[in-house]
Amino acid sequence: MDRLNDSDIIELAARCDGRLSRDVDLSTVSWWRIGGLADVVLRPSSTEQVASLCHWFAARKIRPVVIGQMTNLLFDDAGLRAPCIQISRNMSKVAISDNTAWVEAGAWVPGLARKLMQAGLGGAEHICGIPGTLGGLICMNGGSQRKGIAANVCEVRSVGGSGHTISRDVDECEFGYRKSVFQTNDEIITSVRMRFQPRHRAEIHSEMLTILTDRSSKFPRKQPNCGSVFKSNPTMYADVGPPGAVIERLGFKGKRIGGAMVSPQHANFIVNTGNARARDVLALIAEIDEATRSSTGHRLDAEVGFVSTDGRIVPANTVQLEMP
Numbered sequence: 509m510d511r512l513n514d515s516d517i518i519e520l521a522a523r524c525d526g527r528l529s530r531d532v533d534l535s536t537v538s539w540w541r542i543g544g545l546a547d548v549v550l551r552p553s554s555t556e557q558v559a560s561l562c563h564w565f566a567a568r569k570i571r572p573v574v575i576g577q578m579t580n581l582l583f584d585d586a587g588l589r590a591p592c593i594q595i596s597r598n599m600s601k602v603a604i605s606d607n608t609a610w611v612e613a614g615a616w617v618p619g620l621a622r623k624l625m626q627a628g629l630g631g632a633e634h635i636c637g638i639p640g641t642l643g644g645l646i647c648m649n650g651g652s653q654r655k656g657i658a659a660n661v662c663e664v665r666s667v668g669g670s671g672h673t674i675s676r677d678v679d680e681c682e683f684g685y686r687k688s689v690f691q692t693n694d695e696i697i698t699s700v701r702m703r704f705q706p707r708h709r710a711e712i713h714s715e716m717l718t719i720l721t722d723r724s725s726k727f728p729r730k731q732p733n734c735g736s737v738f739k740s741n742p743t744m745y746a747d748v749g750p751p752g753a754v755i756e757r758l759g760f761k762g763k764r765i766g767g768a769m770v771s772p773q774h775a776n777f778i779v780n781t782g783n784a785r786a787r788d789v790l791a792l793i794a795e796i797d798e799a800t801r802s803s804t805g806h807r808l809d810a811e812v813g814f815v816s817t818d819g820r821i822v823p824a825n826t827v828q829l830e831m832p
C-alpha cells in the first residue's frame with residue numbers, strides 16, 4: 509500500500525479539524541500494548557466529517573480501518589500502513605428521552621451504563637464493566653451474563669465506504685452471538701438509537717455492583733489483555749463447557765510464549781507480561797486451538813480481531829504464522 513504523502517495529510521486534516529496523529533505507537537495505545545507504528549490516525553468529531561473522510565478515501569480507492577478504543581484488537585508488530593479512523597471521545601454524545609437513548613458511537617460503554625442508571629433505565633446493566641466504545645460493542649454485539657447489546661438496539665446509523673449515510677433497523681444489523689453485519693461491510697457506525705425499560709435506580713446500581721465485583725474477582729486486572737480471547741460456542745459449551753474451563757483443563761494456565769502468557773487467573777485471557785509481540789499471542793492462540801481440537805474435537809473461534817498492516821481485520825485464530 510502506498511503511503512500517504514504530506515499533501516494528502518494536509519487535505520485529510522482539513523476534513524477533521526486537524527484531529528489527526530502520525531506515527532502513533534500502537535504498543536502504547538492499544539489495550540494489549542502490542543503493535544508497531546500506525547502511519548496516521550484520524551479522529552473525526554461528526555458524521556459529516558466521517559462521510560467527508562470516507563469520500564476522500566473512496567475517490568483514491570484507499571480502504572481505511574475503523575477502530576474504537578482497541579480493547580478487542582491485536583495489531584501486527586509491523587504496524588499499520590492503512591489509514592485509521594478512530595471513533596471515540598470526539599463523537600460521544602448521549603441524549604436520553606423517556607425510554608430511548610440516542611448515543612454517538614464513540615461513547616465509552618461503562619460511562620453510558622452509568623448514565624442509563626442515573627436516568628432510571630434498566631436492561632443494559634450487563635455492559636457496565638465492558639471497556640470500549642459503543643461502536644465497538646455494536647460491531648461485536650458485545651455483552652455479558654449471556655446477553656448482547658442487540659437486545660436494546662432499534663436503529664444504527666453508519667457511513668458507507670463511499671461516504672453515504674445509512675440507517676439500519678435491528679433486523680438489518682444481522683446480529684448473532686458476538687456478530688453483526690458491521691464486521692464485514694466496511695461501514696463506520698456513527699450513532700445508535702436504543703430502548704430500555706424503566707427500573708429503580710437502586711436496583712440497577714445493586715445489579716451493576718454485583719457484576720463489577722464478580723468481574724474483578726475473575727478477570728486479570730494488572731496486566732494488559734483484550735478480555736476473552738475465544739468465543740463461547742454453544743455446541744462446544746453443551747459438550748465440554750466454556751473455552752476458559754476447557755483451556756484450563758488442558759493445562760494452559762501460566763503457559764508462556766515470549767512475552768505472552770495464558771492468565772493464571774482465567775484461562776480464556778492472554779496477558780502481556782511486558783514485552784509481548786503479536787506473534788507471541790498468535791502462537792499461543794494457535795497452540796490452544798490445536799490442543800482443544802485434538803482433545804475435544806471442537807475448534808475454537810477467536811473473538812479478538814487481528815489487524816494486519818494493510819488494515820484487514822480477521823479473527824486472530826485464522827492468521828497463518830510464518831516461521832521466523
Ligand SMILES: Cc1cc2nc3c(=O)[nH]c(=O)nc-3n(C[C@H](O)[C@H](O)[C@H](O)COP(=O)(O)OP(=O)(O)OC[C@H]3O[C@@H](n4cnc5c(N)ncnc54)[C@H](O)[C@@H]3O)c2cc1C
Pocket residue numbers: 539573574575576577578579580581595613637638639640641642643644645646647648649650651652690691695696697698727733734735736813821
Ligand atoms: C478486560 C476486558 C474485558 C472485556 N469484557 C468483555 C465482555 O464482557 N463482553 C464483551 O462482549 N466484550 C468484552 N471485551 C472486549 C471489548 O471490550 C468489546 O468487544 C468492546 O465492545 C470493543 O470496543 P472497542 O471500542 O474497544 O472496539 P475495538 O477493539 O477498537 O474494535 C473492535 C471491532 O469493532 C470495530 N469497530 C469499532 N468501532 C467501530 C465503529 N464506530 N463502526 C464500525 N466498526 C467499529 C472494529 O473495526 C473492530 O472490528 C473485554 C475487553 C477487555 C480488555
